[in-house]
Amino acid sequence: MTNQRTQAEIVRQSLKRRYRKERRFRLYGMTAIAVALLSLVVLFTDIIGKGYTGFIKTTMTLEVVLDGEQMYLEDPTDKDQISMADFQAPIIAALQRYFPEAQSRKDVRELSRLSGNYASNQIRDLLQAQPELLGSTQTLEFLVHDTVSVYVKHADNPAYSIRLSEQQQRWVDELVEQGVVTTSFNDVFFSRGDSREPSNAGILGAIVGSLLTMLVTLVIAFPTGVAAAVYLEEFAPQNKLTDFIEVNINNLAAVPSIIFGLLGLAVFIGVFGMPRSVPVLGGLVLALMTLPTIIISSRAAIKSVPPSIREAAEGIGASKMQVVLHHVIPLAMPGMMTGSIIGMAQALGETAPLLLIGMVAFIVEVPEGFFSSATVLPVQIYQWASSAEQGFVELASAGIMILLAFMISMNGLAIWLRKRLERRW
Amino acid sequence: MNSMNATAIRTENMSEKVAKPVINEQPENAVITEGTTVGQPFADDPKFKLRNVEVFYGESPAIKNISLDIGRNEVIAFIGPSGCGKSTFLRCLNRMNDSIDICRVKGSLMLDDQDLYDPKRDVVELRARVGMVFQKPNPFPKSIYDNVAYGPRIHGLANRKSDLDDIVENSLRKAGLWNEVKDRLDATATGMSGGQQQRLCIARAIAVSPEVILMDEPCSALDPIATAKVEELIAEMSESYTIVIVTHSMQQAARVSDRTAYFHLGHLVEVNDTDKVFTAPDHKLTESYITGRFG
Ligand SMILES: Nc1ncnc2c1ncn2[C@@H]1O[C@H](COP(=O)(O)OP(=O)(O)O)[C@@H](O)[C@H]1O
Ligand SMILES: [Mg+2]
Secondary structure, eight states: OOOHHHHHHHHEEEEEEEHHHHHHHHHHHHHHHHHHHHHHHHHHHHHHHHHHGGGEEEEEEEEEEEOOOHHHHHHHOOHHHHHOTTHHHHHHHHHHHHHEEEOOOHHHOOOOOOOOHHHHHHHHHHHOGGGGGGGOOEEEEBOOOOHHHHHHHHOOGGGGGGOOHHHHHHHOOOOHHTSSEEEEEEEEGGGGOOSSSSGGGSSSHHHHHHHHHHHHHHHHHHHHHHHHHHHHIISSSSSSHHHHHHHHHHHHHTSSSSHHHHHHIIIIIIOOOOTTTOOHHHHHHHHHHHHHHHHHHHHHHHHHSSSSHHHHHHHTTOOOOHHIIIIIHHHHHHHHHHHHHHHHHHHHHOOOOHHHHTTTOOOOOOOOOOTTTOOOOHHHHHHHHHHHOOOHHHHHHHOOOOHHHHHHHHHHHHHHHHHHHOOOO | HHHTTTTTOOOOOOOOSSSSSOOSTTTTTTOOTTTTOOEEEOSSOOOEEEEEEEEEEETTEEEEEEEEEEEEEOOEEEOOSTSHHHHHHHHTTTTTTGSSEEEEEEEEEEEETTETTTTTSOOHHHHEEEEEEEEEOOOOOBBBHHHHHHHHHHTOOOOHHHHHHHHHHHHHHTTTTHHHTTTOOOOOOOSHHHHHHHHHHHHHHHOOOOSSSEEEEETTTTHHHHHHHHHHHHHHHHTTTTEEESOOOOOHHHHOOOOOEEEEEEEEEEEEHHHHHHSSSSSSHHHHHHSSOOO
């Protein structure tokens, strides 16, 4: 009896120790998660804090008199006259109505630097399209100059005002007060390609470039990867050769992505003479890069199909091919798709190999097809982030948010697919 | 049990490939002689004629020189301690072992006088004739209807939807499942109870009208009520099918089978009428097993 009691005592003692250990272990785990979450929060606040202004554009709405004399323009249909005309003049004149005192050459120069570099082009294009407007008065909305935009968006931060003279700052304040200069949602950012001027630059070109590239990657890598996985898992004999292939697929998954860029440069451009910086080329290179990931995850998905299902099908007389097509692939599909989407998300964020195959060119046009020059989101972000102008820096952050949104939705899709399609048995 | 009363012991005409068919004269014999089986391993009108069967997993033997006949429309039960090779032997009968790379089968295995392991023979056709029900219910994660219809579909047994509907209904009726599922044929099979799943697997197997049904411990994952239903089903099916059932439950063997084969360490020790095996076994090892001295 006493013996038993002491034993119970010992067990109780050890239990106490065990509980302590478990509590400590749980604490470690929670700390790790807290640290991870905290860094995530810091990262997001930083990016959003820096980048949200990228989603805002600053414009000024002016009543401009399209005075032919002032612009040295008599006939807007005459190409020569158009190329010689001074389309900046009506804008300056409109601004001078607010600031009549600004008449000296220096003042005029400073005034002209309030509107964006493309404001005069806007008037030119308008007149070319509708020559009959010459001489009329129009209410037009212009993008302001990048320095003004930054100044307005960061009105509370003096660090952003240094590139405007004190006089310009006064003018801008006045214009903001009168409601001439306003901020609104940056639709330009979502409807254009890159530009030399931040307020005129958009991410649409990069988004379309990324989508086209990803489409090529998907179309090439998914069927190839799944087919390779099915063959290796279901049909390939177990021998030295297949072992060798298996080892190499695993190795390929760990090869730095820039190597794939070199390969693309040497093989696709060098040997096959493909054009540079086109989505097809980028897609091919990224497909090669994603292939090992897809093969590995697809094989894992195929392996996880319970053997009892295979037996059931075989037992009823299904051929090998039927077992694979009717049962193994459908059951492995959610896993294969999840793996592929995660591989694609990696490819979407890939920069290095694309730099090597020329997808880093400055491209203004939104790409029209698989063979037009394009850039992709991460490369565009890289380009903006490496530029000195404040306007580009905030665009880079905004671009990062767009890229993150794409990634999150792709991963979300992967999770949804897994939840939705995965079967229980 | 009546069908077995007709199965005579065949002592004559054993010249072919049989090593030494032994009809035991010393019931006390507790040693195993390789290739010898006491009792009545042979039948007059065998569905399966299995001679000198040996099975190896790699180098290690799992079945050691077994000869056995399985009679037409009889229910034969395989019993024996676990790991003795019952499943291995059963799976030779429809070549399910083919998918195990290291598994080699030797000897002569004839189904209706055709060689099972003839290299020219297509296992697909074989498995349509010899169906199988597994230990764990393994319905496809599809609808109840599709589970049953799968076999007829891949074998092209039904040309029209209505034919297929008939096959499905008949199979489910034979499996005693029709009334339980007729209103939810589109529900997924994995949502059914274990016993229903196993009966669905039986329905799936009989949907291709096999001649033989192999069952590997079909009730080991079921509760007693579901087990009783499956056993009832086996009794009904025994009229039209040859059934080979592996079981670890001796009561079950006693309830459902005509003949019982006792396996031990890869040997087939004794085959006899089920009544005899459970009342007066010829071999000492059988007796030890059924009296629960090991197992
Ligand atoms: N796939 C396999 N690979 C290797 N050995 C196996 C395999 N399946 C069964 N065996 C071996 O064959 C012997 C018989 O197994 P099995 O037929 O499953 O026995 P039972 O069904 O009577 O319990 C056992 O020793 C087992 O370890
Ligand atoms: Mg077994």
